[in-house]
Amino acid sequence: xxxxxxxxxxxxxxxxxxxxxxxxxxxxxxxxxxxxxxxxxxxxxxxxxxxxxxxxxxxxxxxxxxxxxxxxxxxxxxxxxxxxxxxxxxxxxxxxxxxxxxxxxxxxxxxxxxxxxxxxxxxxxxxxxxxxxxxxxxxxx
Numbered sequence: 392x393x394x395x396x397x398x399x400x401x402x403x404x405x406x407x408x409x410x411x412x413x414x415x416x417x418x419x420x421x422x423x424x425x426x427x428x429x430x431x432x433x434x435x436x437x438x439x440x441x442x443x444x445x446x447x448x449x450x451x452x453x454x455x456x457x458x459x460x461x462x463x464x465x466x467x468x469x470x471x472x473x474x475x476x477x478x479x480x481x482x483x484x485x486x487x488x489x490x491x492x493x494x495x496x497x498x499x500x501x502x503x504x505x506x507x508x509x510x511x512x513x514x515x516x517x518x519x520x521x522x523x524x525x526x527x528x529x530x531x532x
Contacts, residue, residue, distance in 0.1 A: 443514035451507045458500055465496070 469489050476482045 441515075443518065444511065447507075447511035447514040451504070451511050454504060454507050458504070465493075469493075 472485055472489070473482065476485055
């Protein structure tokens with residue numbers, strides 16, 4: 392009887408080890424799939440990030456080019472206007488006006504460039520941020 396009990400214990404232990412091994416194998420396979428899936432999703436996020444960054448950076452580059460062209464035109468117009476004045480008082484008034492307009496334009500332009508720069512960084516990091524949030528969410532569950 393003790394021999395049969397021992398055999399049953401041995402069989403039950405072997406069966407438990409087999410099931411445990413199978414469960415571990417499934418777990419490891421699932422973990423590997425999740426890891427490769429996460430790596431794949433991370434690669435997609437990085438690709439999306441790079442594409443968005445390129446597009447946003449191109450928009451920022453275009454804005455700088457437009458700003459440079461506008462400033463060159465404004466400078467040319469200001470010099471022509473200053474050369475056309477006929478008196479010192481007219482020169483001083485025109486200079487004040489040009490300075491005021493220049494400062495206002497510089498503030499507007501810098502705000503616009505700041506918004507575009509923020510958009511570049513947001514576009515660049517949003518896909519990565521979403522991937523990180525998804526990994527954190529899956530880690531919690």
